[in-house]
Amino acid sequence: KAPSTTASEAINKIDFKEAVIRHLHCTLGTDENKANNHAWWKATCAAIQENVLEGLRKTQKTHYLNDTRAVHYFSAEFLMGRLLSNNMHNLGLFDTAQEALKELGVELTDIMEEEPDMALGNGGLGRLAACFIDSLATMELPAIGYGIHYEHGLFRQEIKSGAQIERPDSWRDYGNPWEICRPESIQEVSLYGYVETKYGENGRIQKEWHPGVTVKGVPWDIPVVGYEGKTVNVLRLWQSEASDYFNWDVFNAGGYVDAQRENVHAETISKVLYPNDETEAGKELRLVQQYFFCSCSLKDIIRRYKRAHGDDWSRFVEQVVIQLNDTHPAIAIPELMRILVDRAELDWDKAWNICTQVFAYTNHTLLPEALEKWPARMIEKILPRHLEIIYEINHRFMALVDKKWPGDNEKKAKLSIIEEGNEKMVRMGNLSVIGSFAVNGVAEIHSHLVKQNLFPEFEALWPGKITNVTNGITPRRWLKACNPALSALIDKKIGNDWPLDLNKLEGLSKHAENKTFQKQFMQVKHANKQRLAKEIKHSLDIDVDVNAIFDVQIKRLHEYKRQHLNLLHIMALYRRILENPDYDMHPRVFIFGAKAAPGYRLAKDIIYAINMVGNKINNDPRVKNKIKVVFMPNYRVSLAEKMIPASDVSEQISTAGKEASGTGNMKLALNGALTIGTLDGANIEIAEEVGDDNIFIFGLTVDEVDALKNDGYNPLDYYYRDAEIKAILDWLETDYFTPGQPGALVSIKQSLLDEGDAYMVLADFRAYSDAQIKVDEAYRDKTRWAKMAIINTAKMGKFTSDRSIQDYVDKIWKLRACEVK
Numbered sequence: 103k104a105p106s107t108t109a110s111e112a113i114n115k116i117d118f119k120e121a122v123i124r125h126l127h128c129t130l131g132t133d134e135n136k137a138n139n140h141a142w143w144k145a146t147c148a149a150i151q152e153n154v155l156e157g158l159r160k161t162q163k164t165h166y167l168n169d170t171r172a173v174h175y176f177s178a179e180f181l182m183g184r185l186l187s188n189n190m191h192n193l194g195l196f197d198t199a200q201e202a203l204k205e206l207g208v209e210l211t212d213i214m215e216e217e218p219d220m221a222l223g224n225g226g227l228g229r230l231a232a233c234f235i236d237s238l239a240t241m242e243l244p245a246i247g248y249g250i251h252y253e254h255g256l257f258r259q260e261i262k263s264g265a266q267i268e269r270p271d272s273w274r275d276y277g278n279p280w281e282i283c284r285p286e287s288i289q290e291v292s293l294y295g296y297v298e299t300k301y302g303e304n305g306r307i308q309k310e311w312h313p314g315v316t317v318k319g320v321p322w323d324i325p326v327v328g329y330e331g332k333t334v335n336v337l338r339l340w341q342s343e344a345s346d347y348f349n350w351d352v353f354n355a356g357g358y359v360d361a362q363r364e365n366v367h368a369e370t371i372s373k374v375l376y377p378n379d380e381t382e383a384g385k386e387l388r389l390v391q392q393y394f395f396c397s398c399s400l401k402d403i404i405r406r407y408k409r410a411h412g413d414d415w416s417r418f419v420e421q422v423v424i425q426l427n428d429t430h431p432a433i434a435i436p437e438l439m440r441i442l443v444d445r446a447e448l449d450w451d452k453a454w455n456i457c458t459q460v461f462a463y464t465n466h467t468l469l470p471e472a473l474e475k476w477p478a479r480m481i482e483k484i485l486p487r488h489l490e491i492i493y494e495i496n497h498r499f500m501a502l503v504d505k506k507w508p509g510d511n512e513k514k515a516k517l518s519i520i521e522e523g524n525e526k527m528v529r530m531g532n533l534s535v536i537g538s539f540a541v542n543g544v545a546e547i548h549s550h551l552v553k554q555n556l557f558p559e560f561e562a563l564w565p566g567k568i569t570n571v572t573n574g575i576t577p578r579r580w581l582k583a584c585n586p587a588l589s590a591l592i593d594k595k596i597g598n599d600w601p602l603d604l605n606k607l608e609g610l611s612k613h614a615e616n617k618t619f620q621k622q623f624m625q626v627k628h629a630n631k632q633r634l635a636k637e638i639k640h641s642l643d644i645d646v647d648v649n650a651i652f653d654v655q656i657k658r659l660h661e662y663k664r665q666h667l668n669l670l671h672i673m674a675l676y677r678r679i680l681e682n683p684d685y686d687m688h689p690r691v692f693i694f695g696a697k698a699a700p701g702y703r704l705a706k707d708i709i710y711a712i713n714m715v716g717n718k719i720n721n722d723p724r725v726k727n728k729i730k731v732v733f734m735p736n737y738r739v740s741l742a743e744k745m746i747p748a749s750d751v752s753e754q755i756s757t758a759g760k761e762a763s764g765t766g767n768m769k770l771a772l773n774g775a776l777t778i779g780t781l782d783g784a785n786i787e788i789a790e791e792v793g794d795d796n797i798f799i800f801g802l803t804v805d806e807v808d809a810l811k812n813d814g815y816n817p818l819d820y821y822y823r824d825a826e827i828k829a830i831l832d833w834l835e836t837d838y839f840t841p842g843q844p845g846a847l848v849s850i851k852q853s854l855l856d857e858g859d860a861y862m863v864l865a866d867f868r869a870y871s872d873a874q875i876k877v878d879e880a881y882r883d884k885t886r887w888a889k890m891a892i893i894n895t896a897k898m899g900k901f902t903s904d905r906s907i908q909d910y911v912d913k914i915w916k917l918r919a920c921e922v923k
């Protein structure tokens with residue numbers, strides 16, 4: 103009989119066991135007999151980290167010696183999730199570790215559950231940043247992620263009597279085994295104060311900012327391991343601390359204790375991640391956060407550049423490209439100008455030339471309420487010199503606009519960084535476009551709409567500057583690590599190099615009609631569903647039928663994403679069953695995961711409604727378990743990793759034109775879920791890949807949404823003309839789902855009827871319901887469904903984040919890979 107492990111693996115296993123035990127003893131001060139799962143987890147991380155750090159040292163040395171050009175990914179959010187499983191997979195140590203621990207009597211999958219998620223992001227944008235740095239390391243591209251070391255990540259969600267409660271997230275309470283503090287690279291950041299105008303000896307006007315406050319930025323490095331472990335890049339996150347010395351100029355000059363100083367304590371800056379999703383908040387601390395990490399990061403980049411090139415700025419743009427993840431880091435543009443003009447004493451044009459060759463900007467939204475604007479007065483108070491610089495940038499830009507469109511004040515008003523009005527506002531989107539050499543949207547249709555609707559004047563002024571880079575997801579985390587059974591099946595069928603070349607999955611297509619393969623594929627799905635069913639039973643005490651369709655909608659809660667459209671359809675099914683006990687449908691489990699921004703009333707009402715309607719349906723014997731509704735609390739990366747492999751149906755039902763891309767749609771399809779969705783964001787490109795027969799597309803298109811809006815959309819038309827819609831909405835007004843509390847769910851009805859149904863839920867309802875009937879029919883045909891599911895997995899090659907990164911490299915970054923030996 104062949105040995106189960108090769109000789110080198112056996113040695114690795116012994117070494118690994120030795121390392122884990124050593125860390126139990128020497129790092130954690132415990133031993134094999136006393137250690138609990140948490141200690142085993144930490145010791146295992148420490149053993150893995152030894153390998154990670156070796157790769158990090160080699161990578162940094164190689165990049166330094168080769169003086170490589172690098173991309174600097176600026177993002178207020180990095181939604182990393184858990185790192186142990188990912189790092190083990192990328193180092194090729196997963197099996198070794200699993201076997202080693204087994205021999206020590208420890209189950210790896212159990213101890214992995216000890217790791218808290220690094221939830222330093224809200225949703226799609228933050229997770230995209232995490233997938234991108236995984237791909238950058240995998241593709242051996244010199245890159246560094248820059249962000250904020252939040253003490254508290256996105257709030258933990260609890261559900262009490264159906265309603266969302268927010269609790270603080272404390273991911274570092276028991277220490278983070280992956281991060282390394284780098285006190286040698288601390289930076290100082292200034293805030294508040296005033297600007298003094300001086301006249302230099304050559305008559306040149308000099309501006310000197312006398313800050314009111316100085317704070318320290320302490321960098322924490324998280325190693326980012328590429329697949330196969332060659333390149334290890336870093337994610338550098340800044341933590342704020344009180345400075346050792348204050349700048350007392352304001353006090354001395356004004357003779358009074360500046361009130362601002364009380365406003366922002368140094369330590370508060372990196373205390374908590376703002377939980378807003380797609381709504382602009384305008385909070386002072388948020389702007390301070392943005393400036394804080396941008397300023398630290400720029401100084402860090404410049405320090406590294408100067409180490410190699412001294413004061414010669416001429417090669418800066420060859421070495422440095424900075425990608426702005428939405429407008430959250432846009433303040434980096436005037437900050438770099440300040441450093442170049444006020445500190446390095448470059449003349450304006452030279453400085454501006456550098457700036458506009460360094461920055462590139464990714465747009466993630468078209469929603470007007472989500473476009474960042476800051477009151478000029480607020481910027482003036484926090485960053486007085488930066489406001490002057492913004493005005494100067496704008497002044498010169500307006501002159502350029504006047505050259506192109508002489509005397510056209512309408513054009514100027516639209517293109518200006520400053521929005522005039524009751525309160526002057528600084529438009530961060532306009533600043534980002536003007537200060538960058540490239541602008542991109544995140545899916546074809548989104549980029550098209552950025553050009554056509556959001557920035558048409560910029561498109562006319564600078565044709566070609568706005569481009570598309572369709573989003574992607576890392577297949578290492580979102581297939582290999584989260585779905586080991588499917589990965590093993592795929593390995594067996596087409597070989598194991600697909601994680602690096604996802605187009606290889608296409609090789610599964612030719613087996614899509616093979617009965618044996620179909621059976622194996624669906625057996626994996628079934629086993630994943632059993633695991634999720636257990637989790638549902640454990641956390642919510644709801645029994646779900648594993649033979650039912652697992653229909654999943656997981657994403658932040660927002661009206662445009664239309665979780666309430668899903669809910670209205672569930673109510674329709676319920677009503678049909680009550681009216682006709684023999685109503686013919688395959689049993690279905692509707693599973694939701696969603697956090698609502700704490701201040702978003704209607705979003706919270708929708709969560710409450712899902713829970714109350716679900717509770718009623720789940721406990722109504724007349725339903726005979728044909729429908730179950732499950733709201734999984736505290737949706738997060740590690741929960742997504744359990745839900746996605748167990749999904750049959752992927753709900754991607756945003757109003758056309760509103761979802762920039764979506765990335766959950768890609769993760770679900772990759773794991774063999776079929777999409778029911780609108781022609782929005784990346785759904786369109788998914789449909790192109792899988793073909794119309796393998797996706798359930800419904801609803802208004804972008805053009806039809808626009809046309810209906812222009813014709814004067816009236817939701818009451820749908821209410822009065824569709825008896826089912828009327829019955830459901832009226833139902834919400836009763837106390838049927840909220841006994842003793844009539845009207846508790848009425849805000850949903852109001853938003854749809856009285857407030858105009860801005861997201862056209864009622865207009866799409868019937869088409870959605872019809873599409874759901876098609877889903878039901880398809881599922882009943884086992885062979886057909888298996889084939890469709892396989893084709894979905896097979897056709898997802900395009901959506902690897904490696905492809906997205908290659909697009910950025912080719913179109914924008916002009917980077918070269920650097921092999922690390």
Ligand code: 26Q
Nearest residue numbers: 226227376378380383466544761762763764765
């Ligand atoms: C704004 C102001 C104040 C505080 C917070 C914010 C804030 C924070 C996060 C605004 C927006 C976000 C996140 C946006 C986001 O996740 N957008 C999503 O980005 C994905 C990646 O490109 C897309 O796939 C989604 O379509 C898009 O909604």
